[in-house]
Amino acid sequence: MRVILPRLRSVQTFLDFYSQFNPSPLSIKQFIDFGRNACEQKSFIFLRKELPVRLANIMKEIALLPEVLLTTNSCSQVSQWYAKSFEDIIQFEKSEPTPKILQNFCNTLVMIRNRHSDVVQTMAQGVLEMKETYGDSVEATMETSIQYFLDRLYMSRISIRMLINQHTMLFGQLNEDKGRHIGCLDPTCDISAVVRDAYENSRFLCDQYYLCSPELKVTEHNEIDNLLPINTCYVPSHLYHILFELFKNSMRAVVEHHDHDKSDQLPPVRVLISRGHEDICIKMSDEGGGIPRSSVDHLFKYMYSTAPQPSKSDYYTVPLAGYGYGLPISRLYARYLHGDLILLSTEGFGTDAVIYLKALSDEANELLPIFNKTSSKFYKATIPTGDWSNQVLRHINAPRVLRRRMQKQ
Template identity: 40%
Template sequence: MALPYLASAARRAIERGLAEEIKKCSLMKQTGVSLKHMMEFSLHPSDNYLLFSAQFLHKELPVRLAHRVTELENLPHGLSSQDEVLKVRDWYVDSFRDLRTFPDVQDSKDELKFTELINQIKMRHNNVMPTMAVGIHKLKQALGRKQGLNELPEIHQFLDRFYMSRIGIRMLIGQHVALHDPKPLPGYVGLICTKVSPVIVAQNAIDDARCACMRTYGTSPEVHVYGDPSFTFAYVPTHLHHMVFELVKNSLRAVQERYIDSDHDCPHVRVVVADGLEDITIKISDEGGGIRRSGLPKIWTYFYSTAQTPVDGPQIQELPSVMAGYGYGLPISRLYARYFGGDLQIISMEGYGTDAYLHLNRLGNVQEPLP
């Protein structure tokens, strides 16, 4: 049953000609790329390569944006008329228009102007995730207790597609823009580091998660890391940091809250990094009491969170630590893992603790899972 959403702001109609162009592009096939492809073609970013990359993005980005605008226009339960969703839709429409009105990229001068444009588009979309989170939270409030958290599969499927597409768009733009850095970090090809140490990245994410735990509780359980810090592989360090931070943060909170009134010391969280032929697997294990088997499906939904939702707080920024409370941590982390051919699994023992298995494809040969 559709909900009678009434947007407080007038719905901005898309100009007819632009709407027809969006529809035309939304019927075109998206072109996926792999981590290996991005890295190999970016190793020596000559003017010719940057020109080729800009020409590809000039054609590809409007297609991806058009797919998302079409979905945002046709959401169930009145979401398409909800203020926050309309705001996000308008950002996508504006970016589509900017790209379609930009002339063909024919030389290095055009390429530099195009790079400036897509960087502005990336910044325009910085707050898409928290803005959508507020809109979805309002849907959850409107539903109240009348429907369960898992009774809207179409909303969760849409959000999976929407955020997977968003990861891809930001990766393509970020990679192209980063190749213009006059002083790239050693071992980096754009956003990709050819020698990422998962142990070192995990340790940095652990330090950040423990700081967040200390800010909330005044203390934090210890985290022990097992693995070879000298082992490296090609990956995007920011993606890896985000996933490990989220998983460790959840474990720390579970352990801390279970033992907050106990006379016993908090058991430490264990992080194990294993190097396989196809996958690098990171296991995060805690003794935080676990999750009920009936509750496990809920952890992958965008409506479920055990933390307080900061929807009424100050203006939110797109940071993992602030996103706690929207129920986005685990599903978004799984999308990051799947984007380059990995996965995220959660196995829990109620009454004891939880193990999270983060699988990362070390071959880099899997194309983006485009929605």
């Protein structure tokens, strides 16, 4: 992306300028190809333009948030963090990539990453503050706007951290031989190994609280070349985050559904890893009693999941305990590189969670939020737009509309 910078007078002018540009999504293949022939100067030149674009795009959306959320202390804090980080990055706009500048740039990226480490928790707290202040007066359309925004904010955050991590791990002071890893990417990520790692850590938490835990059964199927274990080029930390959250949910459901006081024969959590031509699928199946179909969609809603405070049955000891953001953000991690996460529940029996990953690295492109007229109109819409539920409502209302037309005739 080539950007010609005019004479700028203020940070706001910078913000208006950079928000005109769309982010440049990268694929896993591009990350890997660059990392294998890493050039710090090229990375610096790309990031000093790309990071301000990504920051400016999401900052414009922060300004469009409903006043009831934007004015909370927590949301104001997040807004200030983004403004400060944007200001820090644009200082390098016209800098020559000398060794000193490159070192300062890398240090600045580390500082930005640390500054934004609590963005998810702080925004979650902002939503709680809003609900405590306004309660049931928060309109459904406002909830839809906040859901839309939080998905985009957290996806933007994932993408920015990915760029920062790649640069700092390849060129930072702590850069060291990490074996086959290229930055935070593993070109031959053993999926079953990540599954077992996430399981063992989740099992430790489950054992701590319930004094028991279900076993793990892993099956692999490779439709392409029959080679096992199944390897792929991916970000192991992203996959671990998704699996860890799913295992925690499954284990708790299994133990509580089968009465953990008499749990000698707990049914196992089963994981199937399958490689096809387009996707790699990881299906996690439990016998934890499932959940009603009407509740499945709520599990991915921030406004819904932030309502209750942590209960005694919450054995989570991770930073997001009590906010219920685990599943929504896990789905964003899966979707970030054009995968997905879906839940299929059989009420009374159990739940299947399916993680989809792109099988080909050149098809695993970043999915990035873009600020434009369409996205800005969404925050002003009185009725949710571009949503599948509109089709359902249209179908439900069809007989009513038809009767009205017949009456007019």
